[in-house]
Amino acid sequence: MPGFELFGDLERKEVNDVLDNGVLMRYGFDGMRKGHWKAKALEKELQNTFKSKYVQLVSSGTAAVTVALGFGWSRGRRRGYYAGIYFCGKF
Numbered sequence: 042m043p044g045f046e047l048f049g050d051l052e053r054k055e056v057n058d059v060l061d062n063g064v065l066m067r068y069g070f071d072g073m074r075k076g077h078w079k080a081k082a083l084e085k086e087l088q089n090t091f092k093s094k095y096v097q098l099v100s101s102g103t104a105a106v107t108v109a110l111g112f113g114w115s116r117g118r119r120r121g122y123y124a125g126i127y128f129c130g131k132f
Contacts, residue, residue, distance in 0.1 A: 055079065069097065 059079055064070045067080045084096040099105045 059065065062074065064073050064075045064077070080098050084098055087093065087096045094118065099108055102121060
């Protein structure tokens with residue numbers, strides 16, 4: 042099951058909203074956004090759902106590991122819970 046069969050009208054609407062807006066990047070381009078901050082809204086929703094102080098969306102598992110290493114994490118040493126790594130590949 043690759044996942045595309047789970048996309049319904051709501052998912053298509055959200056994706057088309059981003060594409061119609063013309064800004065695909067998470068940061069910058071404030072003037073072009075016209076108030077559309079999909080990634081920021083999803084981060085906030087994940088914060089509330091998981092009662093987490095911080096959430097950082099990333100584009101891939103490699104990006105998630107890079108961010109985790111940037112926090113100073115290493116194998117066998119945990120300084121908290123990083124939902125981005127946990128959910129990598131699940132969405």
